Amino acid sequence: MSLSGKKVIVGMTGGIACYKVPYLVRALIKAGAEVRVIMTDHATKFVTPMTLAATSRNPVYTDMWAERDEIATRHIELARWADLLVIAPATANVIGKVASGVSDDLLTTIVCATPAPVMVAAAMNPGMWHNPITQRNTRTLADLGYMFVGPAEGEMAEKQFGVGRMVEPEEIFGEIRRFFDASAARGSGLLAGKKILVTAGPCREAIDPVRFISNRSSGKMGYAIAEAARDAGGEVTLISGPTSLAQPTGVTFVAIESTAHLAEAVNLHFELTDCLVMAAAPSDFRPGEQSDKKIKRSTASLHLELTPTQDILKSLAGKRRAEQVVVGFALETDDDEANGRKKLEDKHLDMIVLNNPRTPGAAFEHDTNQIAILRPGQPTDNWPLLTKTEVAARLIAKIADMLAERSHSPRSKSRG
Numbered sequence: 047m048s049l050s051g052k053k054v055i056v057g058m059t060g061g062i063a064c065y066k067v068p069y070l071v072r073a074l075i076k077a078g079a080e081v082r083v084i085m086t087d088h089a090t091k092f093v094t095p096m097t098l099a100a101t102s103r104n105p106v107y108t109d110m111w112a113e114r115d116e117i118a119t120r121h122i123e124l125a126r127w128a129d130l131l132v133i134a135p136a137t138a139n140v141i142g143k144v145a146s147g148v149s150d151d152l153l154t155t156i157v158c159a160t161p162a163p164v165m166v167a168a169a170m171n172p173g174m175w176h177n178p179i180t181q182r183n184t185r186t187l188a189d190l191g192y193m194f195v196g197p198a199e200g201e202m203a204e205k206q207f208g209v210g211r212m213v214e215p216e217e218i219f220g221e222i223r224r225f226f227d228a229s230a231a232r233g234s235g236l237l238a239g240k241k242i243l244v245t246a247g248p249c250r251e252a253i254d255p256v257r258f259i260s261n262r263s264s265g266k267m268g269y270a271i272a273e274a275a276r277d278a279g280g281e282v283t284l285i286s287g288p289t290s291l292a293q294p295t296g297v298t299f300v301a302i303e304s305t306a307h308l309a310e311a312v313n314l315h316f317e318l319t320d321c322l323v324m325a326a327a328p329s330d331f332r333p334g335e336q337s338d339k340k341i342k343r344s345t346a347s348l349h350l351e352l353t354p355t356q357d358i359l360k361s362l363a364g365k366r367r368a369e370q371v372v373v374g375f376a377l378e379t380d381d382d383e384a385n386g387r388k389k390l391e392d393k394h395l396d397m398i399v400l401n402n403p404r405t406p407g408a409a410f411e412h413d414t415n416q417i418a419i420l421r422p423g424q425p426t427d428n429w430p431l432l433t434k435t436e437v438a439a440r441l442i443a444k445i446a447d448m449l450a451e452r453s454h455s456p457r458s459k460s461r462g
């Protein structure tokens with residue numbers, strides 16, 4: 047998609063990664079965007095405003111007061127002008143200031159004033175990134191809907207290794223493009239106006255404060271579905287167990303740990319949802335008793351008694367509205383289809399996505415998956431081995447069809 051006509055403010059703050067920003071600005075201009083650059087005083091110590099003026103083909107704004115005549119009435123105008131504001135690189139300082147509502151220079155004043163979404167490409171030394179205050183400020187902004195890109199792991203300018211490096215300009219550009227694609231899709235996409243709830247990743251059932259039982263789910267399939275639903279214009283909530291994946295932008299994110307947490311979160315969000323996709327891997331069993339102290343090493347055998355966890359999909363039965371679409375995943379290692387069909391029926395599902403970890407390249411941890419679609423009264427639809435992104439896009443197209451059918455058929459009472 048071209049970014050023609052899109053208005054982007056790039057706000058630069060004082061970090062080494064400033065040298066990469068002209069590449070980002072150049073890519074935006076090449077794609078047709080209109081770009082205005084705002085630099086903090088400290089950013090100008092790293093690259094000159096002249097470089098950014100040349101790449102953005104516009105004057106660069108650096109000071110709220112020095113260019114008073116031009117800017118005094120224009121900082122609010124600029125704030126309103128933007129379709130998107132990208133802070134790159136974003137220092138620990140600017141993240142802290144924005145999270146606290148401080149607006150003591152041109153950039154933070156515009157961030158405070160703008161109704162436009164804000165994307166943050168954090169860049170700092172790993173010590174600064176892991177500082178609990180930076181982490182708290184980042185969470186505050188993420189909870190408020192600020193989109194974070196990175197930071198990445200790698201070697202820093204000061205030869206230290208860790209998380210804190212700004213992601214490459216191409217990656218920030220990709221996120222900007224995805225943001226605009228998703229905004230366009232929201233207006234006209236297959237899932238425009240639909241609320242989609244996706245669960246992903248494993249659950250952990252505590253044995254004691256340091257040990258747990260879990261499974262091998264990576265969350266990749268669920269995250270791909272959440273992203274595909276977002277790209278199709280859906281309003282997406284992703285409930286995720288602990289994974290190593292980056293939190294997708296443009297999606298409401300709810301972190302859970304145990305199957306009980308997952309059940310609670312799903313029950314909380316289900317009522318307002320048009321479609322639920324249960325791609326998470328809940329635990330079927332949890333330790334009957336959880337020790338509140340670490341169980342000590344011993345030479346004697348330790349017997350754990352496992353009790354069944356709540357069946358989340360079954361627990362939703364009484365709450366379902368006829369027009370809601372509920373999709374479950376079934377991971378089977380034997381009698382796949384028969385077990386999947388039984389689950390489809392027992393849990394009154396509209397669709398089961400069946401996968402088998404014994405199929406090469408399928409299920410847990412892979413970037414690919416080979417699935418079969420089971421639907422009540424329909425023959426099994428076997429799909430070839432595809433990337434999880436492709437599987438997700440196809441699933442979303444199917445779900446959009448089902449939602450469209452439901453909205454055309456007369457509404458009936460709860461399915462019970």
Ligand SMILES: Cc1cc2nc3c(=O)[nH]c(=O)nc-3n(C[C@H](O)[C@H](O)[C@H](O)COP(=O)(O)O)c2cc1C
Pocket residue numbers: 058059060061062063086087088089136137138139140169170171174
């Ligand atoms: C050489 C040098 C490199 C720096 N790099 C970073 C950085 O990458 N990230 C960061 O948060 N701060 C960095 N700082 C510190 C910030 O420049 C400093 O916190 C400043 O107050 C940020 O101001 P600003 O956010 O208004 O631009 C660096 C400082 C120096 C001297």
